[in-house]
Amino acid sequence: MTSRYVHDGVLVIGGGLAGLSAALASPRKALVLSPAPLSQACSSAWAQGGLSAALAPDDSAELHAQDTEAAGAGLVDAAAVRRLTAAAAHTVAWLAELGAPFDRDPQGRLLQSLEAAHSRPRVARVKGDQAGRAIMEAVVAAARAAPSVEVWEQARARALLTDATGRVRGALVERAGRLIEVTAPATVLATGGVGGLYAVTTNPAAVRGEGLGLAALAGAEIADPEFVQFHPTALDVGLDPAPLATEALRGEGAVLVDRNGRPFMGAVHPLADLAPRDVVARAVHRQALSGEGAFLDASKAVGQAFPHEFPAVYAACLRAGLDPRVQPMPVAPAAHYHMGGIAADADGRTSLPGLYAVGECASTGVHGANRLASNSLLEAAAFGARAGIAAAQDVAATARLIKPQATPDLPAPALAELRAAMSREAGVERNGAGLTRLLDTVQRLEDAHGRAAPLVAARLIGHAALLRQESRGGHFRSDFPNPAAEARRAVFRLADLSASAEPMAAE
Structure with a gap:
């Protein structure tokens, strides 16, 4: 038997960075649904690279926007991008205030690294490759402490609730084996991407496009779903999901080589190993098809510093019987990020009244055809907060469900x-x-x-x-x-x- 729960506030479906940012920013009470304990089934916690923001004296939000547009291959919404890059510095400061321990120099200034297709070093990191996990730990702690945020863990949306006018009014939720109709004035989808739809992915297996599917079934407009980003350097060691060898390694000077140790990216693109992700992914894919193999050699660029500079990659390699300090790492492209999704504006509004979408399940136009490295955590936090504020303005509807x-x-x-x-x-x-x-x-x-x-x-x-x-x-x-x-x-x-x-x- 289905019961009903009336929530007088914002219903957030998804407990990753985008969903929790929406909940924390909402001036009204927020109910967050997570299919697993917070941080355990979201891609945000697995992100290694960091969060991009123009913080250095020789950088600017405009340069950041230009790099984002260039990577997006003609499909970027310029206005949305400028809203995003203009919010970047404030977003980093907000996360730092919540306790995210970004790497800093002895003077306390944020350290920033260079990643592919960025014209400046502008990626704020945590312990080299721990940004996603550390940021999520801080945001989860803030959400659990916030009196305005209620969290239902082990709760999964099975359908969106709509009324006779086509408005979204909440969700049909499975919790502890029971179905509950949760009604709310506004519903925010923050369910992540589609990596789990692929046999080789860097994402949690449970992230398989369910929010995208539910929104489509409810009649929402979908934008550019064909654009899936494949990370070029997942560790090819037979694990599911595939461990990620962060792009920051190439930013530090790691080189892609064939099985004989010969670099191959210089013949593919002028930026060589720091070419845009789609270019590198195709080159690695073709190397594998040719039989020459693809390996990431960081023995000279990182070497003995691996355990403390890139602890996640180092630990994954050791589990696979590799020592990246002295051995090249076998790599392969893996489904990593979905640029397309539920069509939404910078405040998360979709084509359906009452429904908002944020983070990877949304397509706001900021990523275009190819996401710029480390813009995903930025979008999740910055636009997640905007959506939480916007969704709180919706009022309860009374049409027949x-x-x-x-x-x-x-x-x-x-x-x-x-x-x-x-x-x-x-x-x-x-x-x-x-x-x-x-x-x-x-x-x-x-x-x-x-x-x-x-x-x-x-x-x-x-x-x-x-x-x-x-x-x-x-x-x-x-x-x-x-x-x-x-x-x-x-x-x-x-x-x-x-x-x-x-x-x-x-x-």
Whole structure:
């Protein structure tokens, strides 16, 4: 039997950095739903690089915005980017006030590192590669201490509640084996990305596009879901999820080499190992296909400093029987970040009244076709806070609620089949035949198991990738290797999917 819980405030679905930032910033009471204990099933806690912000005298928010636009390959919303980069310094200060222990020099100034496609060192880090975990520890502690924030752990959204006007009024929540209709004036989705849809990913396995799927099923507009960023240097040691070898290693001088120790990025891009992520990911992917292999050699750049400079990478290597102080690390591209998602503005507003989306499940236009390194934690915190403030302005509605239907679960064998198909057909390089096979697989799994949210998310990605007949940013079509003359965003609803949809072709 389904019960009902009336929450007079902001309902936040997701307990990562974006969701907790929204809850902490909200001037009204916030109820946070997390499918696992806070920090345990969110990508934020796994982020290694840090948080980007223009803090140095020779840097500026405008330069940061320009780098972000350049990486975004023509699909960036310039106004949204400038809101983001202008908020960066304040966001770092806010997180530091909450207790995030950013690395500092003896004078107390923040240390910043250089990452790919940044024109200046502007990534604030914690102990080299501990930024995500340390920031989340500070934010979780603040949320638990805040009297205005209530947290339900082990609580999972199974559907969004809508009313007769199409307004989102909360969520159908599974908690302790019971279904509860949680109603609220405003609902913020902060459910993370889609990495768990792929067989090789750096994200927690539970992060598999469920928020994206639930929003699409409710009728929300979806933007650019085909753009998935593959981190070029996941440790290729047979673990799931794949441990991440942070980009900061290459910022410190680590070099990508083949199995004979020969560097290969210099022949690929003028920036060599610090080229944009999509370029490096494709180069690493092709190295693996060629049989030459791909390895990240940090023995000279980091060497004996590994244990204290990059403790997470060092520990992962030791678990795999590698010593990165003296050995090159085998690497492979892995699904890492979703640039597309639920279409939202800088305040998180979506196309559905009452529904907001923040963090990786949202597509605000700040990442375009290819996210600039370390802009993700910045967006989660900065735009998460904006969404919490905006959502608190919504007032309770009274229209008749539509009885919700819980989305089905996808059995483990079906999920494994989907993950393999996504990596094979919608990975670093795609083509029309493979994407068609992927959509056929999704349809077959839907016929067998129902419209599970991960299947809906996979359909959105596959459909949009098939229609985008060009290569741009994180989306590379081997059958359409050139970009179109005009960069166009793809915005659509689940109901719009049809074979007659117009492809975005290269010219």
